[in-house]
Amino acid sequence: xxxxxxWRRYGLVAVxxxxxxxxxxxxxxxxxxxxxxxxxxxxxVMLQGPGENHLLGTDELGRDILSRVIHASxxxxxxxxxxxxxxxxxxxxxxxxxxHFGGAVDSVLMRFMEIVFCFPAILLAVILMANLGTSVLNxxxxxxxxxxxxxxxxxxxxxxxxxxxxxxxxAICLGVGPLRLVTREILxxxxxxxxxxxxxxxxxxxxxxxxxxxxxLGAQPPEPSWGNMINTGRGFIDQAPWISLAPGAALFITxxxxxxxGDGLRDVLDPKLHD
Amino acid sequence: xPFAAGMPDAMLLVARKLSTTFRGRGLLRRGGDVRALNEVSxxxxxxxxxxxxxESGSGKSTLLRVILRLTPYDSGxxxxxxxxxxxxxxxxxxxxxxxxxPVFQDPYATFNPRFSIGSSIGLGFELLGEHRRQxxxxxxxxxxxxxxxxxxxxxxxxxxxxxxxxxxxxxxxALAVRPDLLLLDEPTSALDVSVQAQVLNLFxxxxxxxxxxxxxxxxxxxxxxxxxxxxxxxxxxxxxxxxxxxxVIGKPVSPYTRALxxxxxxxxxxxxxxxxxx
Numbered sequence: 374x375x376x377x378x379x380w381r382r383y384g385l386v387a388v389x390x391x392x393x394x395x396x397x398x399x400x401x402x403x404x405x406x407x408x409x410x411x412x413x414x415x416x417x418v419m420l421q422g423p424g425e426n427h428l429l430g431t432d433e434l435g436r437d438i439l440s441r442v443i444h445a446s447x448x449x450x451x452x453x454x455x456x457x458x459x460x461x462x463x464x465x466x467x468x469x470x471x472x473h474f475g476g477a478v479d480s481v482l483m484r485f486m487e488i489v490f491c492f493p494a495i496l497l498a499v500i501l502m503a504n505l506g507t508s509v510l511n512x513x514x515x516x517x518x519x520x521x522x523x524x525x526x527x528x529x530x531x532x533x534x535x536x537x538x539x540x541x542x543x544a545i546c547l548g549v550g551p552l553r554l555v556t557r558e559i560l561x562x563x564x565x566x567x568x569x570x571x572x573x574x575x576x577x578x579x580x581x582x583x584x585x586x587x588x589x590l591g592a593q594p595p596e597p598s599w600g601n602m603i604n605t606g607r608g609f610i611d612q613a614p615w616i617s618l619a620p621g622a623a624l625f626i627t628x629x630x631x632x633x634x635g636d637g638l639r640d641v642l643d644p645k646l647h648d
Numbered sequence: 649x650p651f652a653a654g655m656p657d658a659m660l661l662v663a664r665k666l667s668t669t670f671r672g673r674g675l676l677r678r679g680g681d682v683r684a685l686n687e688v689s690x691x692x693x694x695x696x697x698x699x700x701x702x703e704s705g706s707g708k709s710t711l712l713r714v715i716l717r718l719t720p721y722d723s724g725x726x727x728x729x730x731x732x733x734x735x736x737x738x739x740x741x742x743x744x745x746x747x748x749x750p751v752f753q754d755p756y757a758t759f760n761p762r763f764s765i766g767s768s769i770g771l772g773f774e775l776l777g778e779h780r781r782q783x784x785x786x787x788x789x790x791x792x793x794x795x796x797x798x799x800x801x802x803x804x805x806x807x808x809x810x811x812x813x814x815x816x817x818x819x820x821x822a823l824a825v826r827p828d829l830l831l832l833d834e835p836t837s838a839l840d841v842s843v844q845a846q847v848l849n850l851f852x853x854x855x856x857x858x859x860x861x862x863x864x865x866x867x868x869x870x871x872x873x874x875x876x877x878x879x880x881x882x883x884x885x886x887x888x889x890x891x892x893x894x895x896v897i898g899k900p901v902s903p904y905t906r907a908l909x910x911x912x913x914x915x916x917x918x919x920x921x922x923x924x925x926x
Contacts, residue, residue, distance in 0.1 A: 539752040540760045540768075543818070546716055547772050547825060548745035557771075561762040 385637030392630040400450040409437035411444040420613040430615040441597040448598040456578040459517025464524020472532035486522040512591045565642035572635035576628040661692040665724035684710040686885040697862045699872030702882035708865045749822035753834035755814035759806035766802025772824030812843035
């Protein structure tokens with residue numbers, strides 16, 4: 374069967390995927406493409422505006438902003454990936470278990486998830502970080518834990534719908550075992566919505582990490598991260614706005630494109646959407 | 649199994665005084681209990697075809713689900729080939745699963761949307777122990793041909809098929825494991841009348857070739873008249889009439905059965921069409 378590229382179905386992904394790929398590429402190749410060492414101080418060019426030598430200007434210690442923004446993307450990407458991996462794995466597992474066993478197991482698991490859900494994400498992250506200590510690793514863990522209830526709810530809802538479907542009962546009647554029932558009938562139907570959620574969660578993780586770094590709880594200076602760069606720039610906002618604006622723009626582009634990618638994936642992954 | 653005493657060996661399925669209650673699910677769990685099955689007894693001999701008719705909510709679908717062990721029952725018993733369905737476990741349960749196959753009403757949700765038709769049908773062969781990819785594929789293609797579908801449809805996704813094609817594919821999936829008993833829950837209600845007749849004829853044809861017994865649940869009396877030699881009329885979870893199809897339809901005893909017969913549309917074509925193609 375020949376499938377033609379359908380713009381309405383693949384358009385959003387076609388537009389956002391290159392941007393996302395660019396962000397990933399920048400993170401992967403940071404040492405190669407960054408024009409300067411992000412830690413190199415140069416007091417002669419402090420607070421210089423964007424110009425020929427420093428495309429996005431320099432900060433209060435004369436460090437090249439562009440290089441720091443590029444290097445900072447590494448923190449954001451790694452935190453995003455690991456946090457989403459933790460959240461999705463934990464959430465899917467809990468969601469499938471809750472849907473499969475139902476009754477008391479379902480109630481206990483989901484009530485617990487709701488308790489976690491009740492806390493404002495940033496507050497929960499701050500509480501977790503206060504107990505775990507401030508580091509990038511703990512930021513990933515804290516954000517990952519925050520994501521678990523969302524994935525668990527989503528997975529449970531989808532799994533429950535699937536469990537009422539005739540095709541699942543047909544599989545039961547064929548004598549398919551419980552493990553295969555989950556891996557063949559339930560998980561493949563859960564994976565689409567989970568991927569969409571993952572793309573959105575990723576953008577949220579990047580945002581949260583920046584917020585934590587902004588508050589001084591994530592990446593620690595001099596390690597560059599978009600959050601702590603924005604925070605540094607706060608003190609110089611009227612003389613050198615580019616210190617905050619550059620990482621802010623990077624943050625915006627990343628979060629925005631991942632959000633759109635999530636929407637695009639929804640269109641692509643729906644098997645019922647005809648070409 | 650005391651109730652089996654005196655029964656001929658040929659009895660494939662015997663249900664005795666089956667009762668099921670759906671508990672009301674209010675906030676305080678009060679009231680609303682529905683007696684879905686009330687002391688339903690019937691038996692089915694090997695190679696027999698039994699039709700179960702009744703209006704919506706009469707418990708006919710529940711009865712099928714109980715036989716399939718998808719819904720539990722409160723009291724009574726149901727035995728398949730001499731073994732009580734509720735107590736089966738392990739290999740014996742697997743065996744029951746294989747030997748009794750359903751075809752559901754809704755052809756749109758009867759296949760996992762993520763897998764090709766061939767993959768879904770092939771699952772049955774895999775469960776029978778055929779693990780060679782090519783072997784499964786050949787069996788699937790042969791089966792698709794048997795149910796009157798183009799074997800190349802093995803690669804199609806469920807949504808690419810029409811309702812009638814999907815129902816045929818669902819029959820193929822059920823037949824893959826060589827069942828002794830096929831349970832059909834309104835297999836043609838969601839289909840166009842012209843397609844209905846084709847599917848019903850297909851069942852007749854396949855029964856000759858594969859030799860399975862059949863229970864057909866429907867609200868459509870003419871369909872039963874066409875397909876089944878025995879008939880069970882249900883109302884509010886109880887059996888109100890039973891017997892040979894021709895006798896029941898010709899000389900109904902229960903007023904409810906009479907009402908059912910009278911309410912069947914007499915519009916030309918609907919009743920006549922299946923018979924024409926015989």
